Amino acid sequence: MSNEPEYDEITDTYTTGHEWDGVKELDTPMPRWWLWTLYATIIWAVGYWIAMPAWPLVSDYTKGVLGYSQRDVVAAQLNEAKEARKIYAERLLSADLETIENNQDLLEFSMASGKAVFGDNCAGCHGSGASGAKGYPNLNDDDWLWGGSLDEIHETITVGIRGVHEDTRLSDMPAFLTDEFLDEGQIKDVAAYVTALSDKSVTAPAGSLEIYQENCAACHGEDATGNKEFGAPNLADSIWLFGDDQQSLISTISYSRKGVMPSWAGRLDPATIKALAVYIHTLGGGE
Numbered sequence: 001m002s003n004e005p006e007y008d009e010i011t012d013t014y015t016t017g018h019e020w021d022g023v024k025e026l027d028t029p030m031p032r033w034w035l036w037t038l039y040a041t042i043i044w045a046v047g048y049w050i051a052m053p054a055w056p057l058v059s060d061y062t063k064g065v066l067g068y069s070q071r072d073v074v075a076a077q078l079n080e081a082k083e084a085r086k087i088y089a090e091r092l093l094s095a096d097l098e099t100i101e102n103n104q105d106l107l108e109f110s111m112a113s114g115k116a117v118f119g120d121n122c123a124g125c126h127g128s129g130a131s132g133a134k135g136y137p138n139l140n141d142d143d144w145l146w147g148g149s150l151d152e153i154h155e156t157i158t159v160g161i162r163g164v165h166e167d168t169r170l171s172d173m174p175a176f177l178t179d180e181f182l183d184e185g186q187i188k189d190v191a192a193y194v195t196a197l198s199d200k201s202v203t204a205p206a207g208s209l210e211i212y213q214e215n216c217a218a219c220h221g222e223d224a225t226g227n228k229e230f231g232a233p234n235l236a237d238s239i240w241l242f243g244d245d246q247q248s249l250i251s252t253i254s255y256s257r258k259g260v261m262p263s264w265a266g267r268l269d270p271a272t273i274k275a276l277a278v279y280i281h282t283l284g285g286g287e
Contacts, residue, residue, distance in 0.1 A: 089271035097150040114279025147228040148286030154277035160263030171231035177254035191249040
């Protein structure tokens with residue numbers, strides 16, 4: 001509905017002449033400051049369109065009279081970071097691992113760099129906290145197949161395990177059932193024997209010691225504490241890579257395990273491998 005404007009004595013304001021269901025609209029203009037603010041933002045927007053990159057085109061975009069580019073800014077920042085990192089990378093290359101771990105500046109750089117590299121390349125198997133999973137070693141404890149010293153960790157990262165590197169770590173545990181070295185009964189007995197080494201509630205079956213000595217001691221040792229030269233794990237503790245239940249142990253003895261870790265030489269530069277080795281060594285495990 002529409003009526004002629006009239007004067008409203010209560011509000012001391014004229015109406016617009018509009019009325020809906022008996023409700024009349026007052027002709028109350030917007031505050032002057034609000035209008036000036038609106039006009040200022042319009043002028044600012046037009047100026048921004050002219051000065052800065054703003055409008056998309058068919059295959060390009062308007063560059064703006066100032067020629068500003070966020071891409072160029074980011075590229076410059078990345079170059080600065082790369083140059084700063086290069087200085088530390090050169091220092092890492094010229095220092096031995098012990099020196100790196102005992103030098104506060106190099107240690108801090110290695111920890112920051114190594115953590116990022118670990119997250120990108122290692123966490124997929126070992127976990128973001130390096131606590132591992134079934135079939136993937138926990139890097140926070142002291143149980144290391146190939147040794148947990150700085151040099152040994154660095155070597156393992158470099159050459160990998162059953163990788164493509166010519167010096168890759170290799171171990172070859174027989175599949176005792178598949179290769180017909182032991183029958184199922186003997187395998188169950190030796191599985192119970194190694195369980196009894198760390199679980200005193202388990203009694204080793206008669207004759208299981210002899211089976212162990214004849215078939216396993218050459219790699220794992222007479223006392224079953226392992227041999228890092230062969231990558232043979234310690235069987236006398238309670239840390240098991242593929243599970244500590246009898247079925248898992250029987251499966252390991254019967255069919256063997258042949259996990260693979262990539263050789264990182266050629267994938268990561270030498271300075272990065274050093275930083276990664278130092279980071280892993282400082283997680284709390286190793287030697």
